[in-house]
Amino acid sequence: MICQRLKLNRHNPTPNQTGKLLNFHWNWLNDQPILWTVAIFIALAGAVYFVLVQRTKPAHLEAPEGEVFAEEMPTAAAPTA
16 A cells, blocks of 8 residues: 555666665655666676786786696596496
8 A cells, every 4th residue: 555655666666766764865866776786886896806807917827837728638547347
């Protein structure tokens, strides 16, 4: 009944539609659906982390000393029964 009066989108409401149970304190953001706001925030945080941290990590393209690549490993002898 409340959903009918407020014309509430039950699957992805905005903070304004929930009676400010969640308040971003920016009116333009309070008019956006909560699910999309959170999803975009997580994607942006991941992109920032990748740009600032992951891109500067060295790529380990060589096997550690004493180990061999899979192409260079000797083949195992077939077990005899």
